[in-house]
Amino acid sequence: MPARNILVINCGSSSIKFALVNEAHSQFTLSGLAERLGSHDAVLHWQRGGEKDSLMIPNGDHRAALAQLLPLVQSAAGGKLHGIGHRVVHGGEHFTAASRLDEATLRAIRATAPLAPLHNPANLLGIEAAIKLFPNLTQVAVFDTAFHQTLPEHAFRYALPDHLYREHGVRRYGFHGTSHRFVSHRAAELAGLSVGDSSWLVAHLGNGCSTCAIVNGQSRDTSMGLTPLEGLVMGTRSGDVDPNLHSHLARTLGWSLERIEQLLNKESGLLGLSGLSNDMRSLEQAREQGHAGATLAIEVFCYRLAKSLAAMSCALPQLDGLIFTGGIGENSPLIRSKTVAHLTLFNLALDKEANARTVRGVGGSIQAYGHPRVLVVPTNEERQIALDTLALLNA
Structure with a gap:
């Protein structure tokens, strides 16, 4: 055929x-x-x-x-x-x-x-x-959400009254599922492991960012929630904030719900912290030139990412590797090295030269010798969507 x-x-x-x-x-x-x-x-x-x-x-x-x-x-x-x-x-x-x-x-x-x-x-x-x-x-x-439907209830439920979930669907759904699925399958191939017998931490980092714990080909936890706003620091999204921030801003500044949503989704994240840009490439250049806002944005981004990956590890029976993907994950040796530096309890460490050369579509292992596996895996959501479409055509 x-x-x-x-x-x-x-x-x-x-x-x-x-x-x-x-x-x-x-x-x-x-x-x-x-x-x-x-x-x-x-x-x-x-x-x-x-x-x-x-x-x-x-x-x-x-x-x-x-x-x-x-x-x-x-x-x-x-x-x-x-x-x-x-x-x-x-x-x-x-x-x-x-x-x-x-x-x-x-x-x-x-x-x-x-x-x-x-x-x-x-x-x-x-x-x-x-x-x-x-x-x-x-x-x-x-x-985007389908891959995360394997989350156990203790991972997807919020500590809210039961009727909000039963009647209104208020729960954690997760996103970037197509990317998380694609790169975890590809990582298993690269490592010579079976998808059905491997455990991964994945960091999908672009303008939107999320982490995921994947066990035997299934999502077991992820950082995004009911909406794509929960979790990591992103390009213009705040990620996690105190849930009472909405009422604090409404009470003290008189802001409307729409104004607060605009702030958290469009004016926060790397852009809000740096006061400069939501583009990591611009921030890395500004950091080199001593820009305090860009430096802070990068530090917060990496610390919060490492903190999320450590939390995701609760869902893994073992760690076969950490995967970086997405525009930032695939192209920023700085972000990868600063993030891994916060994860010394996992014995993670990078090979400096391997990390530096793994950019612009080049994937592969970047861990230091004798340390747990760290992979850069270019994502291809379009190919995964095409594969899913072909599977239904075959059926």
Whole structure:
């Protein structure tokens, strides 16, 4: 059977990230980004092979962007597109795995929207547009939360009245599941271990960040919770704060709930601490030049990350390795070394040269000789979504 082509779509409120994945090739046949959708400056960027191009689509919405994308995809796929995989952020307790998109699945995604008001409605825009444009093609939803549905109850429950969970779904769900699953499987391959008999700590570090404890291929704990705000310091998200901060700010500053949510999601994290940027590359440069805010942001980021990884270890029967992934995890030797320096009780230590050269898509072991395994594993969420879509096509 010829190798199949899957279009992977990740929709934001004003953007579409996409990749055409061929099951036989490691590189994407076509990839790109439609951004600023709904505005006069809406634009579609794409890359095919070594060539890059752009097309302005003034005031274009998600459907207009996908309509422009369609001939590019059909050309790159040689007219043979076999399915579409959609990233959906929140599946609640409805979904423990990827699901074919039909009316029942769409209803469940809409019902879960209150748990992810910034994400699920945007994901639905892309899904609905794609279904109208490709009505006869199998389309699949792959959920960030699905991988974490194996968390035991003692890990996913909050210490709140029972009815809030039973009637309103207030519990810890976790996110970045597609990435955590992909890199833990890849790490087992690299280490020559069975996925079904291995235990990992994973740090997915980008603009959004989370840790995960993975035992025998299953998520056992993770740092994000009901929403992606819980847990680590992130680009613009605060991560964990005192739960009473909301009422303190409302009482003392007269802030509204919307203003506080804006603060915690858009103005905090690395950006808030540094007063400079949410981009770790910029902060590392500023730190070298003696910028106090950038230095503090990096110190807090690494300490809180190490603290979370130590907490995740409670869910492991053994430690076969620590995995760094995501834009920061794959490209920042400084963050990796400063984080591991806080974990001396685990006997972790890095080989300085191996750590320095493991950047820009290069993966591999970076631990010092005689110390527990530490791996850099480039993530590939698009490929994992394509694999999940192919699995449902096979079924």
